[in-house]
Amino acid sequence: xxxxxxxxxxxxxxxxxxxxxxxxxxxxxxxxxxxxxxxxxxxxxxxxxxxxxxxxxxxxxxxxxxxxxxxxxxxxxxxxxxxxxxxxxxxxxxxxxxxxxxxxxxxxxxxxxxxxxxxxxxxxxxxxxxxxxxxxxxxxxxxxxxxxxxxxxxxxxxxxxxxxxxxxxxxxxxxx
Amino acid sequence: xxxxxxxxxxxxxxxxxxxxxxxxxxxxxxxxxxxxxxxxxxxxxxxxxxxxxxxxxxxxxxxxxxxxxxxxxxxxxxxxxxxxxxxxxxxxxxxxxxxxxxxxxxxxxxxxxxxxxxxxxxxxxxxxxxxxxxxxxxxxxxxxxxxxxxxxxxxxxxxxxxxxxxxxxxxxxxxxxxxxxxxxxxxxxxxxxx
Numbered sequence: 001x002x003x004x005x006x007x008x009x010x011x012x013x014x015x016x017x018x019x020x021x022x023x024x025x026x027x028x029x030x031x032x033x034x035x036x037x038x039x040x041x042x043x044x045x046x047x048x049x050x051x052x053x054x055x056x057x058x059x060x061x062x063x064x065x066x067x068x069x070x071x072x073x074x075x076x077x078x079x080x081x082x083x084x085x086x087x088x089x090x091x092x093x094x095x096x097x098x099x100x101x102x103x104x105x106x107x108x109x110x111x112x113x114x115x116x117x118x119x120x121x122x123x124x125x126x127x128x129x130x131x132x133x134x135x136x137x138x139x140x141x142x143x144x145x146x147x148x149x150x151x152x153x154x155x156x157x158x159x160x161x162x163x164x165x166x167x168x169x170x171x172x173x174x175x176x
Numbered sequence: 177x178x179x180x181x182x183x184x185x186x187x188x189x190x191x192x193x194x195x196x197x198x199x200x201x202x203x204x205x206x207x208x209x210x211x212x213x214x215x216x217x218x219x220x221x222x223x224x225x226x227x228x229x230x231x232x233x234x235x236x237x238x239x240x241x242x243x244x245x246x247x248x249x250x251x252x253x254x255x256x257x258x259x260x261x262x263x264x265x266x267x268x269x270x271x272x273x274x275x276x277x278x279x280x281x282x283x284x285x286x287x288x289x290x291x292x293x294x295x296x297x298x299x300x301x302x303x304x305x306x307x308x309x310x311x312x313x314x315x316x317x318x319x320x321x322x323x324x325x326x327x328x329x330x331x332x333x334x335x336x337x338x339x340x341x342x343x344x345x346x347x348x349x350x351x352x353x354x355x356x357x358x359x360x361x362x363x364x365x366x367x368x369x370x
Contacts, residue, residue: 016203028190054206056277073277076284079366112185119182126369129281135186147370148280162179 015057022053026070029136036120036128037078045081052077068138071146075129119168127161134158224266228259235317242321251316258309265305269298285367292360299352307341 034046242248322330
């Protein structure tokens with residue numbers, strides 16, 4: 001009997017390969033976002049980001065760069081996640097596979113990463129997201145598409161965040 | 177530490193490849209998880225409709241015993257209309273478009289605030305679309321049957337129903353106050369930051 005793949009099955013396979021491609025490319029980024037927004041519950045948030053990326057795949061039109069699209073989904077999930085904590089905890093836990101990804105990851109222990117984490121913790125959730133995109137060298141246009149504000153406003157924000165970081169770093173140096 | 181140093185640390189952190197995992201198992205888990213979530217939502221909707229049908233059947237069974245009183249008949253018609261109102265209200269709240277996670281953060285937070293507002297409104301207005309119509313209908317049915325001969329019994333019955341209805345209103349307002357209001361406040365703060 002000839003096997004013919006149905007349209008739905010073919011779409012499913014496309015989604016699956018796209019998802020795995022995104023996972024390979026953005027895995028570290030999603031982990032970092034989860035850590036920046038949920039220090040103690042980073043694994044839970046990481047799972048949620050993965051789930052939201054998976055669920056949002058049908059809306060990925062390919063007309064925006066995958067990086068920008070992933071940032072949108074991941075940041076939206078992360079920024080509103082703690083606020084939904086109660087609801088999330090009541091949900092069914094995601095079993096083995098995703099847990100495995102989270103638990104096998106060894107956190108970066110170098111000073112730079114630790115410093116970055118502590119500086120990020122001092123910023124507001126919105127500024128944290130903008131800083132991550134700036135560090136990731138997204139253009140102002142891309143960042144504006146993620147946040148949903150004008151490029152001009154973002155330039156001012158980024159300047160202010162850099163100023164804040166310099167002040168925090170100076171405080172740390174003075175403490176030492 | 178300069179901005180460039182931070183950037184180097186960030187890049188070192190995010191450039192790590194994912195650990196080796198059973199990808200088929202991960203995809204299977206994700207698919208199952210989504211299906212489970214849809215199933216739960218569908219089951220919750222069906223449970224609510226089943227409750228409405230159960231009430232309707234209950235009143236249909238009572239109908240031969242109470243139709244002698246025209247006040248009770250009005251009560252039954254009232255309750256039937258109320259059940260339709262409940263179905264419409266639940267269906268309307270269930271038809272709301274789900275939040276789109278890939279909107280811009282500003283739009284996403286705005287959508288989430290609107291969603292919170294809808295939930296708060298639904299819980300606050302429960303007195304108008306759920307409790308009060310039910311209270312009036314139940315009292316009409318009982319009143320038609322019990323009055324004028326069993327005034328005391330009717331008074332006690334009305335008091336119990338009143339307390340139960342008050343409890344439902346209180347629980348719903350409490351849920352709005354404890355769950356949705358803080359969530360909304362946080363989202364508004366986030367929206368202002370953005």
